[in-house]
Amino acid sequence: MKTQVISASRQEEAGTTLGANLIRSGELVAFPTETVYGLGANGLDGEAVNRIFEAKGRPNDNPLILHIAKKSELKKLWSHVPDRAYPLIETFWPGPLTLIFHKADAVPYEVTAGLETVAVRMPSDKTAQSLIRKAGVPIAAPSANRSGKPSPTTAEHVLEDMDGRIPLILDGGECKYGVESTVLSLVGEPTILRPGAVTKEMLEAVIGPVRLAGSILRPLMDREVAASPGMKYKHYAPDAQVIVIDGTPEQTAKCALSMYYDYMEQGKTVEILSTKQTHMRYRGASATMIGDREQPETMCQNLFRSLRDIGSHCDVILAEGIPTDEEGLAYMNRLLRSAGFERVDAEAYVRKNQIN
Ligand code: TXA
Ligand code: MG
Numbered sequence: 001m002k003t004q005v006i007s008a009s010r011q012e013e014a015g016t017t018l019g020a021n022l023i024r025s026g027e028l029v030a031f032p033t034e035t036v037y038g039l040g041a042n043g044l045d046g047e048a049v050n051r052i053f054e055a056k057g058r059p060n061d062n063p064l065i066l067h068i069a070k071k072s073e074l075k076k077l078w079s080h081v082p083d084r085a086y087p088l089i090e091t092f093w094p095g096p097l098t099l100i101f102h103k104a105d106a107v108p109y110e111v112t113a114g115l116e117t118v119a120v121r122m123p124s125d126k127t128a129q130s131l132i133r134k135a136g137v138p139i140a141a142p143s144a145n146r147s148g149k150p151s152p153t154t155a156e157h158v159l160e161d162m163d164g165r166i167p168l169i170l171d172g173g174e175c176k177y178g179v180e181s182t183v184l185s186l187v188g189e190p191t192i193l194r195p196g197a198v199t200k201e202m203l204e205a206v207i208g209p210v211r212l213a214g215s216i217l218r219p220l221m222d223r224e225v226a227a228s229p230g231m232k233y234k235h236y237a238p239d240a241q242v243i244v245i246d247g248t249p250e251q252t253a254k255c256a257l258s259m260y261y262d263y264m265e266q267g268k269t270v271e272i273l274s275t276k277q278t279h280m281r282y283r284g285a286s287a288t289m290i291g292d293r294e295q296p297e298t299m300c301q302n303l304f305r306s307l308r309d310i311g312s313h314c315d316v317i318l319a320e321g322i323p324t325d326e327e328g329l330a331y332m333n334r335l336l337r338s339a340g341f342e343r344v345d346a347e348a349y350v351r352k353n354q355i356n
Contacts, residue, residue, distance in 0.1 A: 001164055001167060003163050003167065006169070008171055016131045020135040023137070024136070026048040027051075031128050031131050034176045034177055036144070036175050037169075038128070038143065039166070040140065041139065044106060046108040052064065064111050065098050067120075067140075078101045082186055085186055087207060088184070089122075096123075096177055096180075096182060097182050098183045102117055102187065150311075151180060157308055180196060181198075183228060190207060191211040195330040212329075213227040237337075237340070238312075240311040242338045244335055254346070256274075268316050271316075273318065290303065293320075296322060300330055303331065
């Protein structure tokens, strides 16, 4: 199959019209959203949805998010709309918040991977909205990467993973947030299953206390059931080994530099993911500044792109850990998964190796 890429800025009308026709005829279309690129299919057509799992190589017990363009469509997808959903929808839609509740009969089990609940979100990206509106159906879409790889934040990334597997990619340039939406379950106590740009603090300002699912910053324990099936799989893994270094900026930089030269001596190619606060300390070493520790959203924007770009030509990536407040939680959730939870305590390392 030949994969066509159409620029949404130059040919938005033609691109979304072709995309909507493909979606209606059961085909797959990759499209930009404000978070990451999605790989879409008609969300009411079980067979079309199955093609997503094939193209991604996605385990079939991992459910998908339905994307809508009008708030009123939610009523057709949920068995009823719980009261506390309304203020959240008014505040955060359209935008990077996915809500989970009991599904309506119209939603096929292919979308929910057999669950009685369904995840829905309304993206703010204009191309995404236009595609969904023209298709006239909710669009089921996971991130448009091959399963296990970092999520795509540009059309080039999608092409890397999906060339020859899907007929069309709509190119909307680089995604605004760079990490996937916050996933909030409204079944029982409101619980964040995946942190994102809509933070715990922002949600609590609207509906009061919100819980965090247990495995946001750690691997699942033996026999622990994943609140969100996506949490149990290897995720966001670039071609290089990623190691997270935790500590103050000062200790982290000392530790990272020492590890950097150790790996170099072993003949490995290494890159440090630095921050604005530490970048100058890595002079002489190979480091990419990923963002500002004080503004973790800047780090989120660059994470997946950096993992892909650097991962393609390095053996080891040494990445600084940051505090998990606000968007730092979304950052660390993705970074730790990309590292397979391999982390080093900078302070202990510096002490043990007597680095000053
Ligand atoms: O920003 C985003 O959410 C992007 C863009 C394309 O919209 N989509 C995305 O989809 O990240 P995906 O499939 O990569 O991640 C969806 C996550 C998975 O972890 C999945 O397990 C969880 O949401 N999920 C979906 N439906 C669920 C349900 N009914 N119950 C629990 N978790 C669910
Ligand atoms: Mg994904």
